Amino acid sequence: MCSCDHYAWILWVSFEISLELQTFIQCLHSSLNETPNLVFVLCTDFLEHFYEKYGSFIPLCESDVLEQLSQKFGPDLTHRQVVSPPLSSFRLLTASFLVCMYRVTYNKHTLTLEDLSTLDDQNWVNDQVINMYGELIMDAVNQKVHFFNSFFHRQLVAKGYEGVKRWTKKVDLFSKSLLLIPIHLEIHWSLITVDICNQQINFYDSQGITFKHVVDNILRYILAEAKEKKCAVYQKGWKMIINKSIPQQKNDSDCGVFVLEYCKCLAMKEPLQFTQEDMPKVRKRIYKELCECQLKERNPHGAN
Template sequence: MRPKLRLGDPLKYRIGNKTLVVTQDDFSRLDDGEFLNDTIIDFYLKYILDKLRKSKPEIIGNTYVFNTFFYKKLTQRVKGTRASYENVRKWTSKVDLFSMKYVIIPIHEKAHWYVAIICNLDQLVKQAEEKEKTRNDEIRNFDSDNEAEIEFGSSSSQGIEKFISGGKRQNAPDSASDPTIFVLDSLRLKHANIFRPLREYLVAEAQEKRGITLEKLDIKSKYAYAPSQPNYCDCGVYVAHYVEVFLSKPDAFLPLLVDSAHKKDNVERQLDKLYDVEKLGAKREYMQKLILDLKETMVDELETKTAVAKDDNDGDVLTPLSDVVTLGPEDIARNAARAVQDPPVDAPIEKEPLNDQPVDEKLRSNQLPGQ
């Protein structure tokens, strides 16, 4: 068992114009045997995006990560109805999901974290547009004298009806380029209703934002292989790790995640290498040290850049450190140089809350259990 570390005062970490706040209570969730909460998951996923934005801009520019409350809000029943698009319709007011190649949805249900990774959404709209064009061409060229009889209830239509009505036949992807919802779960659990609300959400989102009608069968789905946790409490850690390694090399992951032609053991061995499974045992310690290092850098920077404001009556007045802008990774990289060269900051920069999306205050809690 590792000794418990203390964060002390909160870390306030800036990414763009957003400030992420990690408190001592959040930090303690990274102690051995503790459940990660929503704040730690949100913080680390956004940190990953910010880190990879510099090294892999072509990937991160085509990636969108929902916060940890999205799926719960999507599936929240309204007046006895099932999952409602209206619950989350405004969450993507500033983003076009169908221009994204990767969409990440961390999910917390029944004290357990897992993640849905939706791939190739940019291809989904293209497919729908091509189908619509083909359908219109067929209508224009239709010869009623040679109309072919189509028997409703044929094996083809029965298969579709079975799938839509919740049959067990899997709608698995055929290739790495198929629009697909992958679910990664470190307990290897099967979630009975995970794919339906996500498909329905994508169909409604395409109609609302693009005016395009999608077919549910065009959205493939699969429970993808992922390393399993050895205990009851590390699922949040594994979710953070899954997302980090996937986004670092998605082109290597996707062909293996959809592979059904080769021996399962061989595919899983290759995936274990991509997942960097040997790093999972030390992931909690790594995340704690990261937060401590970020805070130390922030404090050092603030001490060397203590802002001096001119007061007409009292002369020089020191601005409290708590009012000075917090740091992002770009500040860290040039810390030493700026400590010598930069003039004092004249005024603090306004900080904004973490998420663009509206969050139901009843859901916002740093006390979520999370296996």
């Protein structure tokens, strides 16, 4: 469920972005050879709808505009380069105008625009984004995968198995195919997965760091859970694997986004085929998926 101030949008378009929007339209007009009024109306309607749907222009891409225009003027837009410069300028101009009342709710999760804005540029993704995205992943695979809340490991470390035992009171972990456990240590995100069928605990880190004590924590938890649920077959025989040949980040801000992309690919049984260069698009895609409360299909040519 989303909401925004429609009248604020109208006033803002009228008084704050008219010059920038007109420049944008003129560039498109020169490329499309259509009347300025028609292009203006099409773009204004699209941008208004986009703003209402997503609460900001953070996830706005050149391809979004081109797709809308191609529906009217055909797919053969030979001057795609005219879209990018004015669109970049337009996005910068609108970045400060945010819909303070915008909300996205899904099951027990609620995201504000402040939460969603952690997906902008090189911001650090917060727990609220991590946890709601995990919920979308579980629903996308019909609950065959279980995603642990990002606070799980902290609680496990602080209070031991007894402190988290109730977290799976209504969940049979050993009926799942895969467990996804995001790990947040101070300022860095990593991921642990538990392959139930093959009894493997896998560690994924986008900076190539190994936190063996974290893997040990999860192993002890799994053994305790198996004992509690009287699953003798899972009380021994576990293997621990540190995955090294995986996509790596090249900055200090995208670890959370890498973890979400690991989670999605592993849950959907897709190869980890993305790079640091894909992160701007991945951030925008995740933002849209959260607002739409549904995962998008993966681009067969790589990260969306």
